[in-house]
Amino acid sequence: MIVFGHRIPMTGSLLLWALLWEIVGQLKLTILLPPLSRVVLRAFEIVPTETFLSAFAVTASAFVAGNLIAILVGVPLGILMGSSVVADRIFLPWVNLFLSAPLTALVPVIMVLFGLGQTTIILTVVLFAIWIIVLDTRAGVRSISPSLIEMAASFGAGRWQTFRKIYVWAALPEILAGIRLGVIRSVKGVIIGQLLVSIVGFGALFKLYGSRFLMEHFWAVLIVLFALAFALAEAFAWLERRVEFYAATRG
Amino acid sequence: MTALAHQFFTEPSPVTDCAVSVRNVGKVYAGVVTALENINVDFPRGQLTSLLGPSGCGKTTLLKIIAGLLPATSGEVLVNDLPVAGPGPERAFVFQDFALMPWANVLRNVAFGLEMRGIAKSEREEIARSHIAQVGLAGFEARYPHELSGGMRQRVGLARALAVNADVLLMDEPFSAVDEQIRRKFQEDLLTLIAREKRTFIFVTHSIEEAVYVSDRIVLLSARPGRIAQIIEPAIERGGDPDAIRRHPAYLDTVDAIWQSLKTYLE
Numbered sequence: 001m002i003v004f005g006h007r008i009p010m011t012g013s014l015l016l017w018a019l020l021w022e023i024v025g026q027l028k029l030t031i032l033l034p035p036l037s038r039v040v041l042r043a044f045e046i047v048p049t050e051t052f053l054s055a056f057a058v059t060a061s062a063f064v065a066g067n068l069i070a071i072l073v074g075v076p077l078g079i080l081m082g083s084s085v086v087a088d089r090i091f092l093p094w095v096n097l098f099l100s101a102p103l104t105a106l107v108p109v110i111m112v113l114f115g116l117g118q119t120t121i122i123l124t125v126v127l128f129a130i131w132i133i134v135l136d137t138r139a140g141v142r143s144i145s146p147s148l149i150e151m152a153a154s155f156g157a158g159r160w161q162t163f164r165k166i167y168v169w170a171a172l173p174e175i176l177a178g179i180r181l182g183v184i185r186s187v188k189g190v191i192i193g194q195l196l197v198s199i200v201g202f203g204a205l206f207k208l209y210g211s212r213f214l215m216e217h218f219w220a221v222l223i224v225l226f227a228l229a230f231a232l233a234e235a236f237a238w239l240e241r242r243v244e245f246y247a248a249t250r251g
Numbered sequence: 252m253t254a255l256a257h258q259f260f261t262e263p264s265p266v267t268d269c270a271v272s273v274r275n276v277g278k279v280y281a282g283v284v285t286a287l288e289n290i291n292v293d294f295p296r297g298q299l300t301s302l303l304g305p306s307g308c309g310k311t312t313l314l315k316i317i318a319g320l321l322p323a324t325s326g327e328v329l330v331n332d333l334p335v336a337g338p339g340p341e342r343a344f345v346f347q348d349f350a351l352m353p354w355a356n357v358l359r360n361v362a363f364g365l366e367m368r369g370i371a372k373s374e375r376e377e378i379a380r381s382h383i384a385q386v387g388l389a390g391f392e393a394r395y396p397h398e399l400s401g402g403m404r405q406r407v408g409l410a411r412a413l414a415v416n417a418d419v420l421l422m423d424e425p426f427s428a429v430d431e432q433i434r435r436k437f438q439e440d441l442l443t444l445i446a447r448e449k450r451t452f453i454f455v456t457h458s459i460e461e462a463v464y465v466s467d468r469i470v471l472l473s474a475r476p477g478r479i480a481q482i483i484e485p486a487i488e489r490g491g492d493p494d495a496i497r498r499h500p501a502y503l504d505t506v507d508a509i510w511q512s513l514k515t516y517l518e
């Protein structure tokens with residue numbers, strides 16, 4: 001972006017919006033929007049507290065567990081679908097259906113089946129993350145040069161070796177893209193799950209702050225959460241860029 | 252055509268010691284497309300035999316059946332008198348598009364066949380290093396395929412096939428993806444390799460010049476469905492100067508005779 005001949009970095013627009021927020025907040029137009037500076041100060045105050053840390057711990061554990069399950073199930077399923085026409089025919093319609101379905105509506109069903117605890121949250125995370133991982137992995141496998149598979153076979157690689165030594169690595173750029181998108185989606189998943197179950201983690205915090213009109217607290221937690229999700233997505237994007245070189249030179 | 256250049260190449264002599272024997276092999280794709288029909292051919296041990304023919308004649312299909320990468324619809328392939336049921340350690344394949352793992356360096360790529368055989372890391376890397384040096388890539392062990400030229404990549408593919416010490420080397424148009432000058436150099440290097448290694452080479456190519464230049468024996472396939480049209484042995488002495496071969500009357504006449512024969516399939 002260039003303004004009056006000066007190059008403004010992308011963060012410039014972020015600063016502009018932050019400034020606008022601060023002004024609107026200082027004008028005390030609505031109780032819903034306290035000034036940004038007070039929100040930031042509140043964030044520093046809240047983060048070290050026991051309430052926040054325990055909410056973070058319970059959320060992070062559900063998040064990590066859910067994503068691990070999504071990856072451990074999604075990647076092999078995607079590889080299976082990408083390499084077997086029969087498996088693809090069986091699973092693809094379902095994967096596409098769930099990818100576009102309003103998953104939030106399914107969370108109550110999980111709640112009925114698995115109760116109001118951590119299991120439900122973890123399954124919600126899986127539900128949000130897994131489909132894009134499956135689809136991206138499948139796309140990655142389908143772009144593998146067939147001669148690479150023949151090469152492995154010609155040197156006597158078995159099914160498991162081909163999976164471990166060829167498929168996973170050859171599809172890695174797409175697998176990482178899928179995981180990155182899955183992670184972003186599962187941030188929504190974990191919060192939606194917690195909000196609906198409403199007694200644990202950040203979901204409980206949001207409910208608490210929201211119902212007591214503690215808007216500074218509310219926004220502070222939200223900003224911290226946004227920052228965490230963004231950092232996580234960027235970390236995966238960085239990983240992805242490291243393996244990108246061979247997505248283009250495959251074959 | 253036999254009358255035209257009879258003194259320059261001969262009809263095949265009976266094969267006494269064959270490394271690979273193809274018996275009545277046929278291949279039908281998807282139940283409708285006949286790629287190969289009733290192929291009977293022996294590949295003499297320690298020699299280079301080319302499979303030559305127009306595109307779509309099934310020469311690569313035949314090579315992949317020999318490799319055990321594709322099942323034959325009918326007939327059988329014997330390698331060292333044992334029927335082929337799949338890939339085996341006595342055969343190694345060199346791919347047209349190199350088929351290198353882009354995420355692995357040269358050393359790991361060359362050692363891949365040995366890795367699949369469960370050979371310990373230090374041992375397989377030692378073997379790989381010596382083959383990398385042999386194909387002239389010493390010093391490039393830690394490089395990745397995308398950092399190498401096409402010619403260098405195929406040297407890696409060749410080193411990988413040599414490293415597993417197979418009796419039979421199957422080469423699928425190995426030089427077609429590299430440029431002309433490099434290809435001529437490769438062809439010369441291949442002659443040196445054959446002289447040194449004493450292995451059986453089966454070489455697929457669509458280039459008549461290449462086939463005549465490198466082959467002890469040429470199996471001419473007709474257009475689809477692929478059948479054996481003719482087997483010839485170019486009467487060319489390969490001991491001396493590699494450049495002399497390209498000027499040798501037997502070389503030129505054999506190239507011409509094959510061209511006259513293949514031309515009939517192009518109309």
